[in-house]
Amino acid sequence: xxxxxxxxxxxxxxxxxxxxxxxxxxxxxxxxxxxxxxxxxxxxxxxxxxxxxxxxxxxxxxxxxxxxxxxxxxxxxxxxxxxxxxxxxxxxxxxxxxxxxxxxxxxxxxxxxxxxxxxxxxxxxxxxxxxxxxxxxxxxxxxxxxxxxxxxxxxxxxxxxxxxxxxxxxxxxxxxxxxxxxxxxxxxxxxxxxxxxxxxxxxxxxxxxxxxxxxxxxxxxxxxxxxxxxxxxxxxxxxxxxxxxxxxxxxxxxxxxxxxxxxxxxxxxxxxxxxxxxxxxxxxxxxxxxxxxxxxxxxxxxxxxxxxxxxxxxxxxxxxxxxxx
Numbered sequence: 456x457x458x459x460x461x462x463x464x465x466x467x468x469x470x471x472x473x474x475x476x477x478x479x480x481x482x483x484x485x486x487x488x489x490x491x492x493x494x495x496x497x498x499x500x501x502x503x504x505x506x507x508x509x510x511x512x513x514x515x516x517x518x519x520x521x522x523x524x525x526x527x528x529x530x531x532x533x534x535x536x537x538x539x540x541x542x543x544x545x546x547x548x549x550x551x552x553x554x555x556x557x558x559x560x561x562x563x564x565x566x567x568x569x570x571x572x573x574x575x576x577x578x579x580x581x582x583x584x585x586x587x588x589x590x591x592x593x594x595x596x597x598x599x600x601x602x603x604x605x606x607x608x609x610x611x612x613x614x615x616x617x618x619x620x621x622x623x624x625x626x627x628x629x630x631x632x633x634x635x636x637x638x639x640x641x642x643x644x645x646x647x648x649x650x651x652x653x654x655x656x657x658x659x660x661x662x663x664x665x666x667x668x669x670x671x672x673x674x675x676x677x678x679x680x681x682x683x684x685x686x687x688x689x690x691x692x693x694x695x696x697x698x699x700x701x702x703x704x705x706x707x708x709x710x711x712x713x714x715x716x717x718x719x720x721x722x723x724x725x726x727x728x729x730x731x732x733x734x735x736x737x738x739x740x741x742x743x744x745x746x747x748x749x750x751x752x753x754x755x756x757x758x759x760x761x762x763x764x765x766x767x768x769x770x771x772x773x774x775x776x777x778x779x780x
Contacts, residue, residue: 482515483540483699486524486533488647493671494729495543495691496520498598498722502693505714510707516541526646528627535591537696543718545600546690547626553586558768560630561761563754564777565688571599572723574779575690584692593700595715598722600665600689601730605682606674606742607661608654612682614749615639615756624650624662630764631687635663637760638753647672654678665689666733667726675740682745683734686753693718 485503487495496518503516524530524539528548533539535552550557558564565571574580575597587594605612607621619639625631627644635642643659647668653659654677661678663686669675693715703711734744765773 480512480515482517484524485516485518485541485543486522486530486539487518487520487543488522488527488530488545489520489668489671491518491520494600494667494722494725495598497725498693498718499543501721502714502718505717506711509710509714514707522646522648526648528646531592531694534694534696537698539696540699541693541695543598543691543693545626546692547628547631549692550629551627552590552592555586556583557628557630558772558776559583559690560628560687561764561768561773562634562686562757563750564773565602568602568688570779571688571690574776575599577779579776579779587692587694588697591697593695593697595693595695595712596719598691598693598719599726600691601667601726602685603663603665603687603689604669605661605663605684605686606669606678606680608657608677608679609660611680611743611745612684612748613745614752622660624653624659633763634687634757634760637757639756650674651677663687665726665730667729670729670733670736675737675742678742680743680745681737682748684748684753685750691722 485499487499489495491500499516499518503518506514506516525533527542527544528551530539530542531544531548531552534542546556546560565574580597584594584597605618605623607623609621610617612618615638620641621639622641622643623635625635625642625644627646632642632644645653650662651672651674654662654674661680662674663684664672664674669681695711700708700711734746737744
């Protein structure tokens with residue numbers, strides 16, 4: 456009798472151990488290109504907490520910051536290959552993988568944040584997220600960088616004529632590069648991790664980024680002039696390796712998507728906070744800020760480029776986004 460009880464206890468313990476093994480925590484690696492204290496960092500940290508909570512600890516995200524696993528393009532390639540599980544990235548290098556998404560990078564396409572978020576959170580954004588599936592990636596949700604502005608060390612920029620001949624770092628994005636040439640800029644594509652040193656050494660005269668990125672990357676330390684051009688709205692996207700996604704049970708897929716939405720809330724809140732105090736912050740650091748930029752002149756300067764974009768993307772497709780309400 457004693458032996459039977461002992462055997463039963465051992466069997467029960469073994470069963471519990473096997474069950475625990477089946478529920479062993481999986482650690483997923485997430486990469487971002489900028490530092491933890493940023494509009495990306497708060498997003499992926501919030502997502503990590505939510506995934507662990509919503510899956511009762513069965514999944515844990517290990518976040519890597521500041522391009523520790525490679526710049527954005529390398530991180531996207533890593534997600535495709537499965538060497539990295541997730542990444543949050545700008546759309547800078549995305550056209551190299553999903554060309555259709557580059558329509559979102561057309562200058563002056565979005566009126567304001569409410570318009571951009573409505574497009575990305577609605578049917579147009581959902582449709583575009585689906586275009587990643589055939590590329591070895593699951594796009595969980597759209598996030599953002601914000602509206603981009605220009606900084607440089609040469610002169611204040613009030614109108615496109617002031618940009619002529621300036622060598623500006625740009626994202627590795629063909630739509631941006633084509634548009635900036637229309638402004639008279641000499642575009643110089645490079646990864647965000649290389650920009651501070653390039654500005655410091657004078658390799659480029661300036662760069663363009665949203666307020667959160669300019670502040671987070673400390674470009675105020677190596678730039679004199681900021682012009683609030685708001686020339687491009689810059690989306691971001693949270694990507695997951697398609698194989699890892701496909702292996703998730705349905706309930707866990709829901710948990711990951713909902714966690715990514717919490718991440719976007721944190722991302723957008725940080726951007727709004729940074730922008731609320733951004734101009735005062737930059738002036739306190741000695742930067743000259745041009746707030747009253749002649750946006751109509753900037754749009755007019757791109758008229759020939761817009762003709763090319765209409766041919767490339769189709770005017771109806773552009774209008775569908777531009778006129779979305």
